[in-house]
Amino acid sequence: METASGSEPTNTEAITPDAEERQWLMQIANKDRTALKLLYDRYAARVFRFIVRMLNDEARAQELVNDVMLEIWKSAERFEGRSAVSSWILGIARFRTLNALRGHKPEIQxxxxxxxxxxxxxxxxxxxxxxxxxxxxxxxxxxxxxxxxxxxxxxxxxxxxxxxxxxxxxxxxxxxxxxxxxxxxxxxxxxxxxxxxxxxxxxxx
Amino acid sequence: MNAKQMEQRLAWYANGTLPEAERAEVDAWLVEHPEARLQLAEYSFLQHTVSEVTADEPQLATTGFDELLAQVDQFEAAQSAQQTTAHAVPVETTTNVADGMFGQRLSENGLPENGLSENNLPENGISERELSGETVKESTAAQSGLTGFLNRITNWVAWQTTPGFARVAVVAQFALVAVLGTALFLPQQEQSYDVLSGPGASTTATAALQLDIGLNPALTMEAFQALLHKHQAEVVSGPNSLGIYRIQLQDETRIASLRAHSAVLYLQRVQP
Structure with missing residues (x-):
């Protein structure tokens, strides 16, 4: 068994709205794919875990992770820094998940x-x-x-x-x-x- | 602070994110209420269970980032196409026709979602070439002359993608506007009325050779008409209170003949 602090990012990384992630977002706003890769490596697994546990649908979760990351690519320039980067990303993930959940009513009891x-x-x-x-x-x-x-x-x-x-x-x-x-x-x-x-x-x- | 409020803090006491002041309050409360440590243990167990990723749980696909890059390429290509259509300006687009670096064939078609420009492609970091392998540049430089201008116009209005009935409607509207506009600026013939008698007498009539004529009162109307006809004259106005008519002659040489007629008592040329 692996844990959240194992191959997936640690909680410490997740909750710290550090300057590094904000810098990545600024670079992404300038279409820097290296920064997108760095952010993907840090957050994709977490976003996937959040979505797949909410949806219980692996294939859909795989799609939604990329939807979230593509949304970040499109919207990075609109990130105003009023919340932590992790909160912003998880907020996008949650929004996408809730939309997807509308088609997954039977799973939620x-x-x-x-x-x-x-x-x-x-x-x-x-x-x-x-x-x-x-x-x-x-x-x-x-x-x-x-x-x-x-x-x-x-x-x-x-x-x-x-x-x-x-x-x-x-x-x-x-x-x-x-x-x-x-x-x-x-x-x-x-x-x-x-x-x-x-x-x-x-x-x- | 009541017990319920303290209990509601326990989850974040367990995950270590409670603010320092609140953490101290919970610490003190736990000392006073040792039975609450059981709840704390439950939250700790819950945390342990939730944070653990079991072997039977699905894992994120390793090709996820490749697929993401393909989506990014689609998005950027769509943005580029949209901007080219919107502004009808010559741009240089980079179209990927090969398999991507990560094995994903890239398409230049996609759905436009916002106004991002391909001109914003990164100058630093990974370039599109590095990510996608072989690329072919398609230059859509401006075409010269009328053809180029028409092409830019049709691109601008997205003519090729406009339904047939809409094209007909647009052309019909333009034609109607052109006809109405032409009619509006054509020289207009002014409508006017010629008054042959009274103070508002026709300016056209007064501009011709006109004379005031006094006739023998015994002259009958038929004889007067014959006189006018003989001299190719016509009445402009009259008679006034003195029985004077104003007549118009077509030929000045007839004045003498008219004056010589026995029924004409008075003949005076009207000064323009």
């Missing part, structure tokens, strides 16, 4: 609508360990609504602060916090088992 609902009353002895719990959690994550899931993904995969997420999804910061709160409540049946498992394993902080 609430936990209560899931054909394989997570049973909070199941015997915890069936959960063999963290890996099983993680698999169960991933399954549950896929059934969150797009609004809840994007907040979870942006927070924990992309390492965004709540203010950055508010900028990306274009909503108040309190709304971001509330969405995370509700997402956790939806995942609670699984997360509560974590407490049991973690306590059993003596891993609690």
């Amino acid at each position: 609430g936990l209560e609508q899931s054909p394989e609902p997570v049973d909070p009353t199941a015997d915890s002895s069936h959960i063999k360990g963290r890996e099983q719990l993680q698999a169960l959690l991933r399954q549950a994550l896929q059934r969150l609504s797009p609004e809840h899931r994007e907040v979870v993904e942006l927070t924990f995969f992309h390492g965004c602060s709540y203010s950055e997420i508010a900028a990306i999804v274009d909503c108040p910061e309190n709304t971001v916090k509330t969405r995370m709160y509700h997402a956790r409540n939806r995942l609670r049946p699984i997360l509560e088992r974590l407490g049991i498992t973690a306590l059993d394993a003596g891993e609690m902080p």
Whole structure:
């Protein structure tokens, strides 16, 4: 297994609106393809991960990554630097993803609508360990609504602060916090088992 | 700060992006509420799970950037074509006719999306040649003379891509405008009325040889008409209160003959 900090860019790189990325955008605005390559190398995998986890459609995600990068090529000169570069890029990715999601309604279901609902009353002895719990959690994550899931993904995969997420999804910061709160409540049946498992394993902080 | 507000911060406490002041508040709150550490552990587990890319998850295609460059080339070519059409100015376009460096055949056709100019192609960095291999330049330098001018006009109005019925309508409108414009500037014949009697008598009549004539009151109308006819004269105005007519002669030599007639008592030439 690779992690977000492995072959894909680190969270530190993602959340820092550093001057290097702004410089790349200025170069891209001047049609510099080298800068586009540098930005692609840094962001394409992250953008792909965000889209494919939201869409559950690999082929469409591959297309949308290039749509996002082409949009950057076209719009780089309009980047005003009022937000972090990463927020701007993820905002474009989110916009494209939500548009694509309109044709993917069946993939988005609430936990209560899931054909394989997570049973909070199941015997915890069936959960063999963290890996099983993680698999169960991933399954549950896929059934969150797009609004809840994007907040979870942006927070924990992309390492965004709540203010950055508010900028990306274009909503108040309190709304971001509330969405995370509700997402956790939806995942609670699984997360509560974590407490049991973690306590059993003596891993609690 | 209530417990719910603190709980809502835990996710970003876990991912390490909480502002320092808020982080300190959460630290203090966790000390006072050790049971909340369970929630923090849940968020940490969630972070660990979400940030992990499992082996069964799809990966970004390695040819992605090649495909992106192909799309960029299409976009730039479309922009170039659009600008050439819009401004009808001679430009030098670089058309890729070979497989790209990354194995993607490039097309010069695409959908225009904004007004970017090919003149903005990078001077530094990777040039289009470096990215696309063999290129052929097609010079569309301006053609001279009338043909060139007409070609530029047709390009400018996108004539070749205009539907047939629209072309007919455009030509018909231009023809109508031309006819109306020509008619507007043609010399106009002024409409006027000639008044043969009274103060507004015709200026045309007064310009000719005119005379005032006094007749014997016993002269009948028929005899007067015969006199006029004989001398090729016609009445311009009259008679006035004194019974004087103003007549017009075609031939000045007839004045003497007219004056000699027994019925003519008075004959006076009118000074122009």
